Amino acid sequence: MGRSEFLYKSFLSRLKYEPTPCQDSLLSKVADFVSDDDDIMIINGYAGTGKTTAISAVISVMKEYQTKCVLLAPTGRAAKVLSSYAGQPAYTIHKHIYRQKSVGGDGFGQFSLVPNKDKDTLFIVDEVSLIGIDPGQQQSTTMFGTGNLLEDLISFVRNGTDCKLILIGDSAQLPPIGLDASPALSRDYMAMMGGTVFAELKTVVRQQKESGILYNATMVRQLQTELDYGPGVMDICDLGLETRQFDDLERVSGGELIEKITDAYSLYGEDETVILCRSNKRAIKYNLGVRSTVQFKEERLVRDDKLMIVKNCYQFVEDIKDMDYIANGDIAKLQKISRFEERYGLHFAEARLSFPDYDDQEITAKVILDTLESESASLTYEQSNMLYQGVNEDYSHITTKKKRYEAVREDKYFNALQLKYANAITCHKSQGGQWKCVFIDNPFWQEELTVDDLKWLYTALTRATEKVYLVNFKDELFAE
Numbered sequence: 001m002g003r004s005e006f007l008y009k010s011f012l013s014r015l016k017y018e019p020t021p022c023q024d025s026l027l028s029k030v031a032d033f034v035s036d037d038d039d040i041m042i043i044n045g046y047a048g049t050g051k052t053t054a055i056s057a058v059i060s061v062m063k064e065y066q067t068k069c070v071l072l073a074p075t076g077r078a079a080k081v082l083s084s085y086a087g088q089p090a091y092t093i094h095k096h097i098y099r100q101k102s103v104g105g106d107g108f109g110q111f112s113l114v115p116n117k118d119k120d121t122l123f124i125v126d127e128v129s130l131i132g133i134d135p136g137q138q139q140s141t142t143m144f145g146t147g148n149l150l151e152d153l154i155s156f157v158r159n160g161t162d163c164k165l166i167l168i169g170d171s172a173q174l175p176p177i178g179l180d181a182s183p184a185l186s187r188d189y190m191a192m193m194g195g196t197v198f199a200e201l202k203t204v205v206r207q208q209k210e211s212g213i214l215y216n217a218t219m220v221r222q223l224q225t226e227l228d229y230g231p232g233v234m235d236i237c238d239l240g241l242e243t244r245q246f247d248d249l250e251r252v253s254g255g256e257l258i259e260k261i262t263d264a265y266s267l268y269g270e271d272e273t274v275i276l277c278r279s280n281k282r283a284i285k286y287n288l289g290v291r292s293t294v295q296f297k298e299e300r301l302v303r304d305d306k307l308m309i310v311k312n313c314y315q316f317v318e319d320i321k322d323m324d325y326i327a328n329g330d331i332a333k334l335q336k337i338s339r340f341e342e343r344y345g346l347h348f349a350e351a352r353l354s355f356p357d358y359d360d361q362e363i364t365a366k367v368i369l370d371t372l373e374s375e376s377a378s379l380t381y382e383q384s385n386m387l388y389q390g391v392n393e394d395y396s397h398i399t400t401k402k403k404r405y406e407a408v409r410e411d412k413y414f415n416a417l418q419l420k421y422a423n424a425i426t427c428h429k430s431q432g433g434q435w436k437c438v439f440i441d442n443p444f445w446q447e448e449l450t451v452d453d454l455k456w457l458y459t460a461l462t463r464a465t466e467k468v469y470l471v472n473f474k475d476e477l478f479a480e
Contacts (some may be wrong), residue, residue, distance in 0.1 A: 007031040007061060014057035022203040023050050029199045030058050034067070034122065034164060038195045040154065043168045044185050045201035046221055047462040048214040052085045054201070055168060059086050059124065068121040072096055074149075076330055076357035078127040078432030086124075093125065094325070097156040098144050100314070111144040113152055116160035123157050127432045128169035128184035132176035150184050154193055172221040173459045174428060174452075212246025213468050217461040224454045233448045240479040243470070251478075252439070252469045260469055261294050264437045268466070270306065271356065272436040275424035275471075276460045278443045281375045286424035286441065288373065295423075300369065305334040307353070308422040308429065310378045315415045316365040320358060328378075329429050331356060331422055337367075344390030346370050346383065348416055366416035378418050387414060427460045438464035442472040 008031035012019065019027065026043065033041045045051030059069050071090035073079040083090035098111040125131075133148045146152055157165040171185040183189045190196050204218055219240070227234060243249045252260050264273045275290070277283040291297040297305075313326040332353040339350040347369040354360045371378055379387070391414045398404040408414055424441075440460045445453060461468060 002035070004031045004035040007034065007065075010061045010065075011054075011057045014060050015053065017205075019054075020050065020203040020205055022201045023054050023205070026054055026199045026201055027057070029197065030166075033166075033197055034062070038197050039158065039164045040190065040193060040196040041164070041166045042185060042187075042190055042196065042198045043166060043201070044171050044199070045168065046170055046172055046204075047217045047458075048204040048211070049201035050205035051168065051170075051201050053205070055124065055126075056085055056087070059088070062122055063088075068118065070096070070118070070121055070123045072123060072125045072153075073127050073432065074125075074130040075127070075432040076327065076355070078130070080357045081432070081434055082126045090126075092327070093131075093149065093153055094144060094327075097153060100325075113146075113156055116156050116158075116163065118163055119161040121160060121163045122166065123163060124166045124168065125153070126168045128167040129171065129173045129182040130169075130176060130431055131182070131184045132179065133183045133189075170462070172224055172455060173462070174431060174455050177428060212243060212249030213461055213464055215246065216241055216243075216249060217458055220454050220458045220461065224451055224458070227451045227454065233450055236445055236447055236449055236474070237476045239449060239477050241470070241473070241477050242479045244479075248464075248466060249468050249470070251473060252471050254472055257439075257471060258293050261290060261439065264439070264467070264469075265294065268435075268437040270423070273423075273439075274430065274433075274435045274437075274463070275439040275441060276427045276430055276463065277424055277441045278427065278456070279375075280377055280420075280426060282441055283420070283424040283426055284373055284375060287421035290423045291421065300372070301334055301337050301349075301351075303334060303336065306422040307332045307334060307419045308425060309417055310371060310420050311418045313365075313415055313417055315410075315412070316363045316417070320355070320361045320363060326363075326417065332419075333360075335362060343413060344387050346379075346387060348413060351417075353417075366412045368416045368418050371418045371420055374420075427456055427463075430463050431459060433463060434465055435463060436465050437467040437469075439469045439471055440473075442474070445474075445477075 008028050011027040011031060030041065043051070062069050069088070071082050071086055071088060072093045073082050073090055074093055076092055079090040079092050094111070097113060099114045100111050131150050131153070133150050144152070154165065157163050167184050169182060169185050171182060175182045187198060204214055223234065223239070243251055261273070275286050277286060309326050309330045309332060310328055312328050317326060332355050334351060335354055336352040337349050341348050349367055349369060350364065351367045352362055352364045354362045368379065370383065388408065391408050391411050392404065395404045395407045398407055438460065443453070443456065
């Protein structure tokens with residue numbers, strides 16, 4: 001018996017049920033892949049197809065036979081989900097492949113690609129639909145490697161000795177902002193990398209009649225395919241969402257929303273319940289409403305408030321293990337807030353925050369309060385410029401332009417964390433995360449739906465593991 005066949009049978013033995021034909025084919029391809037010369041494998045697995053189970057089996061077997069597995073994901077939330085089902089630690093891609101250099105001559109923080117010292121190691125990366133390739137990152141205030149995360153990841157793996165890379169994702173989800181499709185799951189894009197094999201999981205493992213979430217997600221995903229190869233748009237009345245025969249999918253009107261959210265918080269917990277919206281404007285309305293009518297919070301910020309960081313920050317993390325920087329989209333819980341002050345036309349405070357996706361480790365940091373209720377994703381250009389100019393003026397005594405610039409970049413006010421309430425977030429911000437209960441806000445669609453609309457709905461539906469509430473969705477969206 002050859003190595004490939006031996007591994008394939010070992011993978012199958014780890015499954016607790018008869019595999020679907022898709023799963024069987026996948027495990028056979030993985031066995032061939034780790035035994036052959038190709039070094040990149042792309043696994044496109046849709047919701048409910050048993051992707052988690054299959055990959056867990058692979059990791060378990062490879063570890064048993066002394067092959068080192070390194071687990072990575074684009075975000076802290078996604079890394080935590082991967083770690084929970086794989087049974088070993090998982091890290092963010094940025095944390096593993098980059099290290100911060102000293103501040104450069106331009107005053108910007110620089111993160112360079114580190115050498116890969118691993119040998120005969122299998123790198124497994126989940127939620128790769130989130131990975132972008134935007135070289136424009138080179139113009140940002142902090143730059144990682146070349147600015148192309150996907151190509152940096154591949155270069156890092158190939159710089160090791162006999163290392164291999166498995167990329168796992170779901171092409172039916174929303175692509176990175178600004179792109180029509182996820183490059184890491186694109187056959188055309190990844191074929192250019194060479195040494196690449198592809199596999200797909202599309203057969204739903206669980207009986208669709210048992211899960212309304214899966215039934216509707218699968219139906220939405222199939223409609224995506226039809227639009228991709230057809231007219232590109234569809235009539236809103238042809239969507240045909242089905243809730244009547246399912247217990248895990250429920251329509252909710254505005255009049256009963258408060259009661260349903262209150263019940264969800266009691267049943268699932270506030271940390272396992274989220275409201276997903278199409279825009280920051282809608283998320284703000286929900287957050288303010290939930291705080292006042294469900295949580296009965298009168299002050300602007302109180303202990304245990306769930307908050308989201310909305311701009312990358314590279315300070316304040318010296319004491320946090322496995323956290324190289326605080327990322328846009330990271331969730332934090334407020335432990336204490338004090339020392340409120342107004343400077344540079346903005347409102348600041350000092351906060352102690354814990355990070356649930358990083359074992360509740362804590363930091364103390366300056367925070368900006370103006371973003372909490374702002375419709376913009378973070379500080380506006382005008383506000384950011386005002387902050388920079390104000391801090392720069394504080395260092396006017398430094399005569400050397402370069403040194404003054406560096407001082408500004410290290411300033412605690414300039415680096416203050418920008419926060420938003422996180423009971424309700426945009427669907428884009430939810431990617432890579434899972435919650436037991438998800439409320440999906442009415443997306444205000446008109447007469448026609450596009451592939452992007454369907455990807456949005458599919459992504460929102462598949463964030464939930466137990467219950468979905470569809471809030472104020474039009475009657476036309478449902479099956480008759």
